[in-house]
Amino acid sequence: MVKRTSKLTQPSLPGPDDIYREVLSNGITVLARSNFNSPSISMGGYLPAGAIFESDAKLGLADFVSSSLMRGTQRRNFDEIYNELESVGASMGFDSGVHNISFGGRTLVEDLPLLLKLLSESLQTPTFPKDEVEKLRAQWLTGLAIRAQDTSDMASMAFDAMLFEGHPYSRPSDGYVETIQSITRDDMEKFHRLYFGPRGMVIAIVGAIEPKKAVEAVSRVLGGWQVPGQLKASVLPPHKPLKKTVKRHHALAGKSQSDLVIGMVGPSRKGPEYLSASLGNSVLGQFGMMGRIGEVVREKSGLAYYASSSLGAGIGPGTWEVSAGVNPKNLKKAIGLIEKELRRFIKSGVTKQELADSQANYIGRLPLSLESNSGVANAILNIERYGLGLDYYQRYVGMVREVTRADVLETARKYIDPDRLVIATAGP
Amino acid sequence: MANKITQLTLKNGMKVMLKEIHTAPIISSWVWYRVGSKDESTGKTGISHWTEHMQFKGTKKFPASMLDKAISREGGRWNASTSHDSTRYYETMPADKIDLALRLEADRMRNSIYKENEVASERTVIISEREGHENEPMFRLTEAVQNTAFRVHPYRHEIIGDMADLHTITRDDLYGHYRTYYVPNNAILAIAGDFETKEMLKRIKELFEPIPKGATPPRLTRPEPEQKGEIRLSVEGPGETTFIQVAYRFPDATHPDFFPLQVVDSLLTGASGLSYKTSRLYRALVDHEYAVNVSGWSESTIDPYLYRITITNHPKGNPEEAIKVLDGEIRKLQDELISRAEITRAVKQASAVFAYGSENITHQAFWMGYVEMFSSYDWFTTYLDKLAKVTPKDVQRVAQKYFQSKSRVIGIYIPNGAEA
Numbered sequence: 113m114v115k116r117t118s119k120l121t122q123p124s125l126p127g128p129d130d131i132y133r134e135v136l137s138n139g140i141t142v143l144a145r146s147n148f149n150s151p152s153i154s155m156g157g158y159l160p161a162g163a164i165f166e167s168d169a170k171l172g173l174a175d176f177v178s179s180s181l182m183r184g185t186q187r188r189n190f191d192e193i194y195n196e197l198e199s200v201g202a203s204m205g206f207d208s209g210v211h212n213i214s215f216g217g218r219t220l221v222e223d224l225p226l227l228l229k230l231l232s233e234s235l236q237t238p239t240f241p242k243d244e245v246e247k248l249r250a251q252w253l254t255g256l257a258i259r260a261q262d263t264s265d266m267a268s269m270a271f272d273a274m275l276f277e278g279h280p281y282s283r284p285s286d287g288y289v290e291t292i293q294s295i296t297r298d299d300m301e302k303f304h305r306l307y308f309g310p311r312g313m314v315i316a317i318v319g320a321i322e323p324k325k326a327v328e329a330v331s332r333v334l335g336g337w338q339v340p341g342q343l344k345a346s347v348l349p350p351h352k353p354l355k356k357t358v359k360r361h362h363a364l365a366g367k368s369q370s371d372l373v374i375g376m377v378g379p380s381r382k383g384p385e386y387l388s389a390s391l392g393n394s395v396l397g398q399f400g401m402m403g404r405i406g407e408v409v410r411e412k413s414g415l416a417y418y419a420s421s422s423l424g425a426g427i428g429p430g431t432w433e434v435s436a437g438v439n440p441k442n443l444k445k446a447i448g449l450i451e452k453e454l455r456r457f458i459k460s461g462v463t464k465q466e467l468a469d470s471q472a473n474y475i476g477r478l479p480l481s482l483e484s485n486s487g488v489a490n491a492i493l494n495i496e497r498y499g500l501g502l503d504y505y506q507r508y509v510g511m512v513r514e515v516t517r518a519d520v521l522e523t524a525r526k527y528i529d530p531d532r533l534v535i536a537t538a539g540p
Numbered sequence: 541m542a543n544k545i546t547q548l549t550l551k552n553g554m555k556v557m558l559k560e561i562h563t564a565p566i567i568s569s570w571v572w573y574r575v576g577s578k579d580e581s582t583g584k585t586g587i588s589h590w591t592e593h594m595q596f597k598g599t600k601k602f603p604a605s606m607l608d609k610a611i612s613r614e615g616g617r618w619n620a621s622t623s624h625d626s627t628r629y630y631e632t633m634p635a636d637k638i639d640l641a642l643r644l645e646a647d648r649m650r651n652s653i654y655k656e657n658e659v660a661s662e663r664t665v666i667i668s669e670r671e672g673h674e675n676e677p678m679f680r681l682t683e684a685v686q687n688t689a690f691r692v693h694p695y696r697h698e699i700i701g702d703m704a705d706l707h708t709i710t711r712d713d714l715y716g717h718y719r720t721y722y723v724p725n726n727a728i729l730a731i732a733g734d735f736e737t738k739e740m741l742k743r744i745k746e747l748f749e750p751i752p753k754g755a756t757p758p759r760l761t762r763p764e765p766e767q768k769g770e771i772r773l774s775v776e777g778p779g780e781t782t783f784i785q786v787a788y789r790f791p792d793a794t795h796p797d798f799f800p801l802q803v804v805d806s807l808l809t810g811a812s813g814l815s816y817k818t819s820r821l822y823r824a825l826v827d828h829e830y831a832v833n834v835s836g837w838s839e840s841t842i843d844p845y846l847y848r849i850t851i852t853n854h855p856k857g858n859p860e861e862a863i864k865v866l867d868g869e870i871r872k873l874q875d876e877l878i879s880r881a882e883i884t885r886a887v888k889q890a891s892a893v894f895a896y897g898s899e900n901i902t903h904q905a906f907w908m909g910y911v912e913m914f915s916s917y918d919w920f921t922t923y924l925d926k927l928a929k930v931t932p933k934d935v936q937r938v939a940q941k942y943f944q945s946k947s948r949v950i951g952i953y954i955p956n957g958a959e960a
Contacts, residue, residue, distance in 0.1 A: 149563040152895040191827075194817040199885050201892025203815050220892050251832040254855055257780040263675055366778035368671040400608035401596070411604075414661035417669035437672045469613045476615015476634050483564050484899040 126482065128502040131492055132323030138310040138337055142330045143492045144323035145316075147485055153224050153319030154485035155204075155231070156493055158212035161307040163285045164345045170295055172287020176252065177300050178206040178213045182230075183244035186237040190244055193230060202227050206234070210280055211345070211427050213308075218486065221320040224329060232333035235308060240300045252292050259286070263371040263538040264437065266362040270536035271373040271433065274358050279351050281428065309339030314496050318485040348428045351377060354532040362538040370440045370539025374450050375433030378527055381425040381498045387511055388519040389432065389527065390423055394470040395462045395520075396453070397421025397434055404457070405434055408449050415442045415449075427497075432527055440540045447535060455530045461521030474512045478505070545908065545917060546737050552753040553725025556744055557908045557917065559732040561901055567733030568632040568905035571645045572913060574728075575721035576625045577699045578843065579760055586701015587709055587717050589622040590666055594714055595629065596620070597658040599651040602644055604658070610640060617902075622699055625842045626913045627721075632902045635734040639743065645729070646747040649722055659711040667707075670700050677777055677953050678850070684775045685785050685951040689846055693764040723754025728912050732905035764844070767947045779955040782853035784862060787949045788942055790847045793840035793914045799926045800934035801838070801847070801942060803886050804873065807935075809836030809849065811889035813896070820869050821849065829854050830862040842914045847942075859952050873939035877932040887928045894924065 124130065132144045166173040182204070183190045197204060204217030204227060215235075219227045259265045269284050276282035315334075317326035354376070379385045397405035402420040409419035419436035434454075438446045462470075481487050482505070495504050545559040576588050598604035611618045616633040618641070631641035673679040683698050690696035700706075729744065767789070791797050810816020816835070817826075825831040833852040839845055849866065853859050897903045911920045 147899075150895050150898045152892070152899060191818060191823070194815060198810065198814060198816070198818045198889065201811065201814060201889040205815070218896055220895055247827070247829060250829065250854060250856075251826075254781055254832045254852060257855070261677070261779045261781075364778070368674040369668065400612045410665055411661065414664035415668065417665055417672055437668065439668060439671055469609055472613045473615055476613075476637065477617065478615070479565050479634060480615065480617055480632060483566060483901065486899075 125478065125505040125508075126488055126492055127506045131502050132327065133502065134327050136310070136331055136335050138335065139312065140310045140330070140334055140337070141314045141496060142327045143314065143316040143496060144321070144326035145318045145488055145492060146321060146323060147318060147488070148320050150485075151221050151320050152218060152485060153221050153227075153317060153321060154216075154218050154489045155224075155227060155315065155317050156214070156216040156486070156489045157313065157315035158214040158493070158497070159235070159308065159313035160211060160345060161213045161303075162209050162211040163283065164210050164280050164348075165303065165307050165343075168283070169291060170299055171283055171291040172252075172285065173295055173299055173303055174213065175208040175285050175287065176248070176292065176295055177303050178208040179252075180240050180245060180248060180300060181206050181234040181238045183248060184239045184241040185233040186239060187233055189241070193234075196226060196230060200226065204230060208285055210285065216486070216489075224317075224321065228329055228333045232337070235334075236337055238304060240297050242297060245297055245300070249292060252286070253289060256286065256289050256292065261364065263364055263367055263369060264435075266364065266538035267371040267373045267435070267536045270360045270362050270538065271375065271534055274360055274536060275375070275377065275431065275534045276351060279349060281351075306341070306343050309342030310334065310337045311339070311342050314493060316489045316493050318489040318492070351429045353377075354534065357531060357533045357535065359535040360537075362536075363540070364538055365540060367539050368439075369437050370443050370537055371435065371437050372443060372447060372535070372537045373433050373435045374447065374533055374535050375431055376527060376529065376533060378423050378430035378432030379425060379523070380428060380430055382427075385523040385526065386425055388515045388523040391467065391470050391474065391512070391515050392457075392462060392520040392524050393421055393423050393432065394473065395466045396457055399466070399470050399473060404453055405436075405450060408453055409436055409446055413445070413449065415439070415446050419446070443537060443539070451530055451533070454528055454533075458521075458524050458528050458530070461517055461524060464517060467515070467517055467520060471512050471515065475509050478508065546741070547917065550724065550745065550749050552749060552751055554748055554751075555728045555912065556741070557728065557730040557912065558737050558740055559904060559908060560735060560737055561732055561904060562734050564901065565635045565734050566632060566901050567635045567638040567731060567735055568630060568902040569638060569641045569645065569729070569731045570628055570630040570905050570909045571649070572626050572628045572728040572730065572909040573721055574625070574726050574913065575627055575717075575757065576623050577697060578624050578694045579721070580694055580697070580701070581760060583705060584709060584713060585697040585705045586666070586699070587705075587713060588627055589699050589701065590662065590706075590709060591714055591717050592620050592622045592627050593662050593666060594654055594658065594718070595648055595652055597655065597662070598653060599647050600653070601647050601651065607644070610644070614640060616641065624695055624699065624839070624845070628909060630902065630905070638733075638735070642743060642747050646751065649724065649727065649748075650751055652718060654711055654715045654718065656711050659714060663706065666700065667703070670703060670706065673700065677779055677781070677783060677955070680775050680777055681783055681785050681951050681953040682848070684773055685787050685848070685949050686846070688771055688773050688951070689767075689787050689789070689949045690764050692762045693843065694760055694762060695764075695841075695843065695845060719754075721757045723757065724748060724751045725753045726757050728909050730905050730909035730912070732908065733901045770945045771949045772951075773949070774952045774954050776954045776956050778957075780855070780957065781955055782859055783953040784851040784853060784859050785951045786849045786851075786863070786866065787846040787951075789844060789947050790838055790942060791844050792842055793919070797938050797941070798840075800930045800938040802927060803883055803930050803935050804939055805836050805838055805847065806886040806889065807873065807878065807882060808869065809834060811886065811893065813893045814889060820872075821866065824865050824869050825851060825862060828865070830857045830865050840911075840914055863950065867945075870939065870943045874936065874943065878935050880932060883928070883930055883932070883935070887924060890927055891924055
């Protein structure tokens with residue numbers, strides 16, 4: 113054996129002692145944690161201005177707005193913004209989901225003030241220049257044309273549409289061709305005016321800087337942002353449970369592989385069953401070479417290069433889905449194998465050994481997931497987003513160990529019903 | 541980033557590279573074999589990649605069912621990949637669990653089984669992997685350009701191999717490939733992380749030194765003859781989007797021109813790992829709406845390979861217009877000296893990318909073995925200095941030498957409409 117000869121003292125998991133949290137007077141929550149091992153900084157965050165605010169007719173508006181933020185501000189045009197960033201090897205970008213617009217970037221520590229200045233300008237004073245918006249629209253429409261040819265994207269879209277029928281989660285956040293074509297500059301300006309603001313915004317800074325200095329740096333550029341009328345999102349409507357299995361196939365000619373997504377609603381991230389669902393899912397379709405699903409579909413049957421299961425857990429109802437890419441002639445067979453595994457899973461749950469393996473995996477991999485600055489930034493943003501508590505990672509090992517086989521089985525039976533599945537496929 | 545490492549060669553010829561990093565309780569261990577798609581002859585294309593898959597099927601000591609789980613149980617991350625020049629396996633583990641990875645790698649360097657039935661099920665898995673790639677217009681275009689750019693050199697085929705060979709390669713072919721190339725004198729073990737070098741070395745010797753040296757593996761030497769004129773091709777397929785790929789010939793990674801060419805790459809399509817919206821081709825093609833995207837890709841390879849520029853055409857644009865704009869930008873680099881400031885900028889970008897990489901132990905272990913495949917660790921530690929020494933005249937000279945129409949291949953993906 114290699115003896116443990118580490119020169120480290122205790123491996124330091126982020127916790128109340130070293131995550132610095134401060135709420136600025138305008139409502140922005142700043143989180144910071146130091147890491148002086150590398151002269152770099154990772155920055156990330158979000159604000160509650162996601163697709164939930166957009167109408168069906170303007171689907172993609174939040175995403176279009178977020179992509180336009182760096183296309184020009186009151187002080188700088190598109191080329192100037194990117195020239196500042198790229199000249200120093202920094203990067204920054206925005207993205208959007210149902211609830212939030214998120215942002216992230218990285219930089220050498222010496223250029224953090226520049227990164228924050230550009231973040232602040234992009235959030236507060238974007239101008240949505242007409243010619244830039246039109247260029248972006250053309251790029252966007254090409255992206256949608258490429259999406260329309262992607263079997264994996266089309267299967268996922270069909271899955272969401274069936275699973276969340278009538279719910280905001282059913283809609284693709286990048287919209288459709290006709291909705292993207294209908295969005296005007298006025299729509300974008302109005303969206304920005306009504307929903308962007310400091311209330312509910314969270315930003316995390318991780319890297320080679322003292323936490324208090326990080327907070328000061330954020331406060332300097334964003335502390336004065338005030339939006340008195342900033343609107344709040346309405347409450348998510350309830351999700352309608354399925355009465356029976358529903359299927360949809362999206363036909364795409366000329367493809368050599370079909371993609372499939374089979375699944376159902378899963379727990380939310382805040383829900384009490386999240387961890388038992390997550391450990392159960394690990395056994396089902398993650399652990400080792402993609403868990404039981406990988407074993408049956410890939411290893412034993414050689415049907416697919418990838419076949420795994422995943423949880424998509426967020427603020428509202430989540431998803432629990434199995435996905436695979438298979439030869440079109442094997443589609444039925446793969447679906448049959450997956451259904452059989454789901455039935456087995458809710459009949460007898462997981463074995464003692466399987467649960468112990470996944471628990472050991474969750475505990476052991478923690479330092480790996482928290483190795484880089486961006487890993488830590490994501491972790492502390494999750495703590496904030498889902499109210500997990502600053503000591504979450506320090507309690508984590510205990511919480512993982514506490515999950516029992518009975519917990520996993522109970523959670524699996526609560527969510528998985530093999531007679532009420534959504535089965536989405538795309539391919540020839 | 542501190543770059544002090546320990547390097548030595550074991551009695552059986554296996555090279556060992558060790559780098560202590562005490563920033564997190566993690567160790568990343570990589571075994572590199574000097575074998576990749578460039579060692580594959582017609583009829584056996586894809587065999588290196590398939591062998592890589594078979595290496596996960598177990599040994600007597602670590603049967604597949606256990607192998608899958610052993611690393612995951614300890615919270616480790618592991619995988620493998622195959623390139624043109626190498627096949628590599630890695631495990632990144634909590635520091636106190638690294639022994640498992642070392643035992644596993646020492647064992648599967650020699651004792652993998654390659655059962656007939658495992659070969660059969662993996663055949664369909666790999667065919668499925670290839671079918672997944674074939675769904676993508678960009679894969680089809682890239683494969684066609686590569687096939688055309690290399691008539692003789694084995695860089696001509698995709699790493700995954702041709703479908704014909706995936707149907708006919710046998711168990712004995714795979715096992716023979718394994719025994720020929722997976723010998724310690726054809727391998728490098730590179731480990732970075734939270735360990736003490738003396739202790740680690742002792743354990744490595746215990747585990748790896750008993751593996752006997754093998755015959756020096758054969759090499760396929762088929763240099764590509766000079767291209768004597770621009771070649772054009774087209775690929776048709778589903779969709780609505782036209783893609784253009786232009787491939788120029790680049791020297792191997794140890795050639796002195798490699799560094800000025802890195803500056804050219806960063807000027808044309810941006811620094812690797814960063815956004816590239818102020819690169820010359822983005823401004824000329826995307827800002828002016830000939831294209832909706834453009835990217836560049838070069839690789840550090842043992843033999844001369846390609847620099848590919850890939851353009852996603854604007855829905856209203858004509859690909860010939862986009863190629864004309866590209867030619868204009870190339871001509872500018874050939875005719876006008878760039879400023880010193882542009883080189884300084886490329887160096888700053890590269891040093892930022894190095895700093896981001898140093899946050900990650902797996903990344904640092906990767907680089908040690910990676911550069912050893914085509915050069916030595918010095919290549920990595922002196923990278924920024926070499927980049928800083930590039931002059932505007934060097935950039936002009938390499939632009940003139942390597943960016944000639946007569947030695948390029950242009951491929952166009954022509955969509956035949958959105959069929960549904």
